[in-house]
Amino acid sequence: MGTIKLVTAVPGPRSTEIVERHKKVVSDAYDLNLPVVIAEGHGASFTDVDGNVFLDFATGVGPNLLGHSHPRVVEAVLDQARRFSHTDYAVVPYESFVELGERLVRMTGRTGDKVALFNSGAEAVENAVKLARAATGRTGIITFERAFHGRTLMALTLTSKQKPYKSGFGPFAPEVYRVPFPYPYRSEDPHRAGAEALAALESAFVTHVDPSQVAAVIVEPIQGEGGFVVPPRDFLPGLRSICERHGIVLIADEVQSGCGRTGRFLASEHFGVEADMVILAKALASGYPLSAVVARPELMDVGSGRIGGTYVGNPVACAAANAVLGVLEDEGLMERALEIEKRIGSAWEEAGGEVAEIGEVRGIGAMMAVEFVTDRESKTPNRELVRRILDEAGRRGLVALSAGIDGNVIRHLVPLIISDDDLDEGLDILTSAARSQR
Ligand code: PLP
Numbered sequence: 001m002g003t004i005k006l007v008t009a010v011p012g013p014r015s016t017e018i019v020e021r022h023k024k025v026v027s028d029a030y031d032l033n034l035p036v037v038i039a040e041g042h043g044a045s046f047t048d049v050d051g052n053v054f055l056d057f058a059t060g061v062g063p064n065l066l067g068h069s070h071p072r073v074v075e076a077v078l079d080q081a082r083r084f085s086h087t088d089y090a091v092v093p094y095e096s097f098v099e100l101g102e103r104l105v106r107m108t109g110r111t112g113d114k115v116a117l118f119n120s121g122a123e124a125v126e127n128a129v130k131l132a133r134a135a136t137g138r139t140g141i142i143t144f145e146r147a148f149h150g151r152t153l154m155a156l157t158l159t160s161k162q163k164p165y166k167s168g169f170g171p172f173a174p175e176v177y178r179v180p181f182p183y184p185y186r187s188e189d190p191h192r193a194g195a196e197a198l199a200a201l202e203s204a205f206v207t208h209v210d211p212s213q214v215a216a217v218i219v220e221p222i223q224g225e226g227g228f229v230v231p232p233r234d235f236l237p238g239l240r241s242i243c244e245r246h247g248i249v250l251i252a253d254e255v256q257s258g259c260g261r262t263g264r265f266l267a268s269e270h271f272g273v274e275a276d277m278v279i280l281a282k283a284l285a286s287g288y289p290l291s292a293v294v295a296r297p298e299l300m301d302v303g304s305g306r307i308g309g310t311y312v313g314n315p316v317a318c319a320a321a322n323a324v325l326g327v328l329e330d331e332g333l334m335e336r337a338l339e340i341e342k343r344i345g346s347a348w349e350e351a352g353g354e355v356a357e358i359g360e361v362r363g364i365g366a367m368m369a370v371e372f373v374t375d376r377e378s379k380t381p382n383r384e385l386v387r388r389i390l391d392e393a394g395r396r397g398l399v400a401l402s403a404g405i406d407g408n409v410i411r412h413l414v415p416l417i418i419s420d421d422d423l424d425e426g427l428d429i430l431t432s433a434a435r436s437q438r
Helices: 013-025 071-083 095-108 121-136 153-158 162-166 190-207 235-246 267-271 315-330 333-352 383-395 420-437
Strands: 038-042 045-048 053-056 114-118 140-144 176-179 214-219 249-253 277-280 291-295 358-364 367-372 401-403 409-412
Touching (some): 121 291, 190 235, 333 358, 367 383
Parallel strands (some): 214 249
Antiparallel strands (some): 114 291
């Protein structure tokens, strides 16, 4: 007996009725991944308004790293909401904000650093750029091909996918320079992919921008929306030393890769690199809007009132985040990411024996993905197959997401609390859909 229980066709009648109402009043930009409306979620599954139970391999694009409605998070949120829900921290401060700062400094191993809190990943990116510019007195920002940093003006400028994110929304922010990010699977020589990307950055310092004018390089240690692309071992250390040489602030955008998803609190740790600034969001507060920038006081102390916002570090979100980090620390959950990596990896490696469209299985910890191609020689991205697999999975009660510039990657954003049985049930649906839909 598995967890998934379907009592109607997917979508059921009640979901269909609500989705029809959605179409009349909600912007069509909110294109639904699966037209199924949630009633409640617990752990790795949720029940829809028709009584169907689904397994959730999407976790709301990452935030539900502890699953839906983790008891410790729910308790912390209810307790906080009963006491007070808003003050504006700079008007009337509260201890949970300070406690969260202390936890973040401890869990990132960045003794002596300071923390600033915001509402979303994009907002933290905007502020990280402001802080880097203020500290260096420089304007240039380096970003990478296939990067995703959010949808506000600077974050969108830093983002690298035209459709649907950027096209028609310009003009974008000036002084942003884009360079290649290594993509071992698509490189002629995967072992040289890191060195080649570093050489391209050095060359951009000759052709595009003088390094003495560059305030920051912003990088996802493992690219998220770009397709869970893991750079070769030498890339991030190389980037670190180039930044040091030129006095450039290295910003690690760990919005998707951070908070324990990869088995370490920060994905950068796998590469032995400490960035000058770290950005966290998503899993930080289990879906309550909260993001953080962590950096040395020289970067963070910009003077009274210069960064902030009405809702930044909202007390309910801080309570949720303290509970999330408490669970990660007390329950040794990050180690679970490594077991998840093995299970996802071996399910897809086995499927790869039969499904020649599986190009690469990659990732670290619970940040695992499968790239689909039309054939392994041409490596032509196979977006259509990924769509068919995900649609079939949805009809069978599993919610999962694609990624990648070409939409030809299936990413697994499973919660760390998922049981082996639930993980196997979901993987069985995905791999059998891959076999049947090819
Ligand atoms: N940075 C990264 C690496 C992300 O993956 C995302 C969102 O997917 C963002 C920034 C933007 O975060 P938000 O959607 O909270 O603004």
